[in-house]
């Protein structure tokens with residue numbers, strides 16, 4: 001089994017679960033539904049230390065400033081807060097008391113862009129041109145593409161079908177190669193979704209093998225157990241050298257749960273860092289497919305800006321481009337999803 005990306009996996013999962021009522025570490029504030037960051041999520045404290053610095057009370061201009069918000073966390077209170085709940089949380093008594101007790105401000109060198117997307121969403125008719133997967137260079141070469149986090153490999157197959165056979169395409173899944181001995185179970189509610197884990201790719205009623213076969217016929221390379229946040233340790237180690245013009249990660253997701261979870265924001269940030277470490281070529285593109293609602297919910301602007309990535313476009317995902325699936329293999333139809341394209345800033 002492949003090592004999971006974070007040692008705090010279990011702690012991360014706790015964020016998404018219903019907090020036990022008698023656990024004193026879980027503090028509900030009266031001003032919003034935020035909960036204290038559970039133990040083990042040390043990265044939330046590191047975020048605070050890297051972004052905020054002590055100051056005088058007089059230097060605090062707005063206790064409810066978005067400057068105190070990063071990746072679904074109130075850096076002042078170390079509480080998990082959704083972006084929609086931010087105003088209620090930050091105008092609440094507890095937040096203000098904490099800030100006055102330990103006054104902090106954003107470091108001068110740190111930027112805090114607003115969470116809202118800086119561009120309008122383009123229509124699905126622009127999807128293929130902004131995807132750029134079939135855009136030839138001056139010499140007629142097609143871009144080298146790396147896909148991450150595949151389930152049934154239908155995204156990679158859709159990309160491969162846009163290009164002549166044999167063009168450079170490496171298609172990868174986070175889960176290990178299909179193991180027929182691992183049962184295929186679909187979680188039925190949010191409680192089960194929060195605790196859901198699996199090791200190997202489900203067969204998905206034959207879709208997995210069918211799509212892999214076609215990818216092989218088209219000359220694409222298919223790999224498993226590739227962690228988007230550790231491409232050095234999981235892609236390079238499988239013999240993949242050199243860089244890619246485009247690295248695309250459809251529907252990144254830390255857990256199946258839909259509750260606010262800073263681990264999802266960190267997943268994006270660590271993916272950017274890992275891809276920019278020589279995997280994406282200079283001038284290349286990093287792409288995400290996400291629900292439009294996740295843009296603000298996961299603080300995409302905060303994560304991208306923090307590592308020097310610049311969003312260059314947002315375009316609607318056409319409904320039939322590929323078949324998105326949950327980690328359990330269950331197909332789902334995203335409503336309101338988009339392709340985000342970034343360049344290193």
Ligand SMILES: [Zn+2]
Pocket residue numbers: 074075076077078079089090094095
């Ligand atoms: Zn707070």
